[in-house]
Amino acid sequence: MVAATDAGALGLYIHIPFCGAICAYCNFNRGLHDGTLAARYVEALERDIRQQADQARADTVYFGGGTPSLLPPEDIGRVIAACRESFTLADDAEITLETNPETVTVERMEAYRAAGVNRISMGAQSFRDEELKRLGRVHDAARIREAFARTRQAGFDNISLDLMMWLPQQTIHDWMESIDGLLELGPEHASIYLLELYPNAPLREDMARAGWSQAPEDDAADMYLRGFERLDAAGYRQYEISNVARDGRESRHNLKYWRDGEWMAFGCGAHGTRDGRRWRVVSGTEDYILRIQAGTSTAAETRILSDEERLEEMLFTGLRLSEGLPLMEIQAKFGVDVWDRYGRGLAPFVKAGVLRHEPSVRLQLTREGMLLANEVCSVFV
Ligand code: SF4
Numbered sequence: 001m002v003a004a005t006d007a008g009a010l011g012l013y014i015h016i017p018f019c020g021a022i023c024a025y026c027n028f029n030r031g032l033h034d035g036t037l038a039a040r041y042v043e044a045l046e047r048d049i050r051q052q053a054d055q056a057r058a059d060t061v062y063f064g065g066g067t068p069s070l071l072p073p074e075d076i077g078r079v080i081a082a083c084r085e086s087f088t089l090a091d092d093a094e095i096t097l098e099t100n101p102e103t104v105t106v107e108r109m110e111a112y113r114a115a116g117v118n119r120i121s122m123g124a125q126s127f128r129d130e131e132l133k134r135l136g137r138v139h140d141a142a143r144i145r146e147a148f149a150r151t152r153q154a155g156f157d158n159i160s161l162d163l164m165m166w167l168p169q170q171t172i173h174d175w176m177e178s179i180d181g182l183l184e185l186g187p188e189h190a191s192i193y194l195l196e197l198y199p200n201a202p203l204r205e206d207m208a209r210a211g212w213s214q215a216p217e218d219d220a221a222d223m224y225l226r227g228f229e230r231l232d233a234a235g236y237r238q239y240e241i242s243n244v245a246r247d248g249r250e251s252r253h254n255l256k257y258w259r260d261g262e263w264m265a266f267g268c269g270a271h272g273t274r275d276g277r278r279w280r281v282v283s284g285t286e287d288y289i290l291r292i293q294a295g296t297s298t299a300a301e302t303r304i305l306s307d308e309e310r311l312e313e314m315l316f317t318g319l320r321l322s323e324g325l326p327l328m329e330i331q332a333k334f335g336v337d338v339w340d341r342y343g344r345g346l347a348p349f350v351k352a353g354v355l356r357h358e359p360s361v362r363l364q365l366t367r368e369g370m371l372l373a374n375e376v377c378s379v380f381v
Contacts, residue, residue, distance in 0.1 A: 009059040009090065010274070011256045012083050014045060015267030016068035017285050020102065024136035024203035025195060029269030029283050030066040041267075041285060042075045044292040046082040048266050051292075053086030058264075060253035061095045063117075069099035073108060077115030087264075094252045096121055096160075101139040101147035109154030120151050121160040121191075121251075127181025128174055131167045134212065135203070141181060148185045158249060160189035165227065166220045167195050168203070168212035175223045176230065183234050188249035192227060192242050194220070221371050228367060241320045241370045258317045260310070260333075276310070278303050307334055315380045319373065324356070324364025331360075338363060345379035 018033040018041075019026075061083055063076065076097065083089055096119040097112055109120070126132050127141040139147075144161075151159055161182050165175055182190055195214070197204055207213065214220070228238055236244035240258060243251065256263050265272030268288040270281045279302040282288055291298045305313070311334045318325040327338055339346070339359065346363070349355035354369030355376060356362075365373060 006057070006059045006090065007259070007261065009057040010087065011060040011062065011253045011261065011263035012049075012058050012087065013253075013263050013265045013267075013270055013272070014061065014063050014068075014079060015265070015270040015281075016063055016065040016071055016098075017041075017268055018065070018070050019067045020070060020100070021136070021138050024134070024206055025197065025201050027196070027198045027201065028066065031285060033067070033070050037285060037289075038071060038075075040289050042071065042078060044289045045079055045266055047292050048298065049079070049082040049086050052264065052266075055086070055088050057090065058083070058087040059090040059093050060256065060263075061089070061093060062253040063097045065098050067100045067103065068097050069103040069108070069112075073111030073115050076112060076117065080116040094119055094158075096251070096253060098123065099147075099151075101143045104147035104150050106150045106153050109151050109156065113155055118156070119158040119160070119251075120156050121162065121189075122147065122151070122187075124161045124182065125164045126167060126170075127178045128170075131170060131174070131178075134168050134206070135164070144181075145185065148187070157188070159187045160191060160251065161185065161187045162191045162193065164193050164195050165223050166214055168207050168214060170215060170223075172215070172219055172223050172226065175227060179227050179230050183230070189243070189245040189251060190231065190236065192224075192244070194224075194242075224371060225367065237322075238367070239322050241365075241373060258321050260314045260318070273305075276305050278305055310334070311336060312380055316377050319363070319365060319377060320370075322364070324362040327358075327360055327362055342379050346376070349376050349379075 015029065017030045018038055019030045020033055022032065061080060080095065095117050097117045099120050099122045101122060101124065124144045125135060125137060127144065129140045132140055148159065163178055163182060231238070231244045236246060238244045239250050255261065262274045263272055264274060265279070265281055268281055268285050269283040272279050279299045281298045282291065282300040288298055314330065315325060325338065330336060330338055339357065346355060349369065350357050354366050354372055356364045356366060365376065369376065
């Protein structure tokens, strides 16, 4: 069973847009770290959180980036304190900090723990040095192992590692080496992402110049299936297309995204959803700070979601979960019988064995079906 979550409680997402170096494939909202700008940014974040205080219940805080672990622990502590003052944060709230291996020391991790962080999500990406170099990462595999050991030493018992698959020049054998590297460390949770090459990524040029290529798509499918099989065999349970966890160690924050939950968003480029409203915060760091200082809205875009849009979103995100779409819950929430409405389009996928349909109970992708999630979801559009 996936961890039970408090469906009514909010998540608090906090974006930290600073990085020590920019990776060749990165398409996130981030820039190079600058201590003075970061100090002004943290002040703005605190103000933003306090301005939106309403004491609503919250049970997760997630520092995403960027590289949040570039911020000193005192700053992370100040932001957590602002969250505690402004929302009713559960005693057992999950408080995650995204971390890159090169920023980790025992003292620093101990200080994050003392500040209230209780979950670390570390961007390992690969356990092969040449792959890390091609991606423009500044750490190597030895540094991941060291950082993981230091994080444990600092007392963290809830660590997630990210790995990336389908990297330039990566073979299935190479990929399985990274899976084994992860298993040796034994994190509580792992996220497996497929490398996406966006149009202007410097990595595209690097690949063209060096003559690197990605394995054929069939091999990528094999990497996915074999990687997850090995994780299964090691006792992890896949609970989402890209995520596995030990029992009860699923990311409670991310589950809100996939289970029609609600979350607040603080910091530049962050997205929030609450009371049927979806908003996006302005993406510029300086723009965000100036708006907070001037007391003007930081929203670049706000939309009221119609029931149809919410339904569509729940179908898209819910199908990503291994537990599948809860058909009764959707019927109760939106008054829609999913099979009545979409059954004709979905039936061929059921027949092909990539989608399971338990009438009135659930609709669930098989693992092979997860590779076809986009095709299956196109039925909902
Ligand atoms: S560390 Fe992450 S956010 Fe920063 S540049 Fe690299 S991929 Fe992008």
